[in-house]
Amino acid sequence: MLTAAKNELLTRVGPGTAMGELLRRYWMPVGGAYEFDTTSIKPIRLMGEDLVLYKDLGGKYGLVDRHCPHRRADLSYGWVESNGIRCSYHGWLIDETGRCIEQPYEDTANAKPAKDNCGIKAYPVREIAGLLFAYMGPQPVPEFPVWEPFTWDNGFRERVREGQPEDSRYWTVGRLALWPNAFYLGSHFEWRVPIDDENTLSIAWFFMRVPKGREPYVQERIPTWISPIKDTDGRWISSHVINQDIAAWVGQGRIADRTKENLRSSDVGISMMRQRFFAEMEAVAMGRDPMGVIRDPAVAKNVQLPNMMREINTEGLPLEEMTKHPLLGPRLEAFRFHKGQPPDVRRDFENAMGIGRN
Numbered sequence: 095m096l097t098a099a100k101n102e103l104l105t106r107v108g109p110g111t112a113m114g115e116l117l118r119r120y121w122m123p124v125g126g127a128y129e130f131d132t133t134s135i136k137p138i139r140l141m142g143e144d145l146v147l148y149k150d151l152g153g154k155y156g157l158v159d160r161h162c163p164h165r166r167a168d169l170s171y172g173w174v175e176s177n178g179i180r181c182s183y184h185g186w187l188i189d190e191t192g193r194c195i196e197q198p199y200e201d202t203a204n205a206k207p208a209k210d211n212c213g214i215k216a217y218p219v220r221e222i223a224g225l226l227f228a229y230m231g232p233q234p235v236p237e238f239p240v241w242e243p244f245t246w247d248n249g250f251r252e253r254v255r256e257g258q259p260e261d262s263r264y265w266t267v268g269r270l271a272l273w274p275n276a277f278y279l280g281s282h283f284e285w286r287v288p289i290d291d292e293n294t295l296s297i298a299w300f301f302m303r304v305p306k307g308r309e310p311y312v313q314e315r316i317p318t319w320i321s322p323i324k325d326t327d328g329r330w331i332s333s334h335v336i337n338q339d340i341a342a343w344v345g346q347g348r349i350a351d352r353t354k355e356n357l358r359s360s361d362v363g364i365s366m367m368r369q370r371f372f373a374e375m376e377a378v379a380m381g382r383d384p385m386g387v388i389r390d391p392a393v394a395k396n397v398q399l400p401n402m403m404r405e406i407n408t409e410g411l412p413l414e415e416m417t418k419h420p421l422l423g424p425r426l427e428a429f430r431f432h433k434g435q436p437p438d439v440r441r442d443f444e445n446a447m448g449i450g451r452n
């Protein structure tokens with residue numbers, strides 16, 4: 095159980111809030127690069143901020159304020175050019191640093207167009223392994239942590255289980271809470287990124303190495319897809335693993351009232367996690383880097399994680415052994431984590447694994 099004040103501290107994520115300031119010290123996944131095969135501009139709300147995520151014609155990603163610095167038009171209705179995003183109203187051009195670099199009327203009619211002091215907020219974006227990450231915190235920007243699984247090859251990427259003994263590697267090695275808002279389970283990551291105080295963006299990234307004998311495998315595209323979360327009756331879908339998790343989370347209410355909880359011994363991890371959040375919020379308030387921020391480029395370029403499946407993911411197994419494996423076998427049969435895997439993604443997966451029906 096928490097006091098109402100502490101519940102507020104955990105919940106509020108906008109700029110200037112304690113939790114918002116803590117979360118802004120980390121690179122956060124915000125979308126999939128594949129989404130920009132079919133669009134170039136996407137309105138997005140993150141930690142209470144309305145923004146526009148775009149990819150310009152020069153291939154650069156930008157994450158900038160949703161509103162134009164001129165007269166506040168919605169930049170998601172603009173268009174991209176070789177070096178930025180142009181507002182659809184009077185044509186001001188903004189680059190990925192938030193600088194206004196063109197003002198068509200002023201540039202023509204005014205000998206000294208005033209471009210100073212009209213920038214907008216902008217956040218750096220990095221693409222890796224099919225995901226886009228953004229950093230929304232203060233300078234200096236911390237190193238971008240390249241988690242080791244992002245460096246693996248010969249695999250299909252896209253985006254638990256009971257009945258294992260306690261000395262199994264599934265329990266002793268493989269379940270990693272990845273501070274502050276993710277976890278890692280040997281061949282997939284899951285992140286929960288606040289959209290605002292009441293909504294959450296859930297992003298998962300999956301890797302499956304191709305069977306021995308099918309290397310080298312080069313994945314031409316890393317698909318991104320959006321899972322449905324409600325059925326036609328408006329009920330939460332509960333047929334798949336992460337959908338079941340979602341039903342449990344949202345059932346707590348738009349903002350969970352933790353003053354009414356009754357935590358027991360099974361919840362010791364919850365208490366530890368909250369205490370750590372409070373301690374790290376305090377560290378940020380004192381001007382220190384919170385836990386897990388990486389400043390050393392040599393460390394950031396390949397961050398190793400405890401991994402119950404490293405050998406399988408880096409060396410592979412013959413298909414016959416994969417089909418008998420307690421995790422890989424079911425995964426070969428169907429994607430059970432999220433409902434709605436698109437048929438073309440399933441087809442590409444089967445072809446990669448050599449189990450394609452076509």
Ligand code: FES
Binds near residue numbers: 181
């Ligand atoms: S409102 Fe965007 S250019 Fe005028």
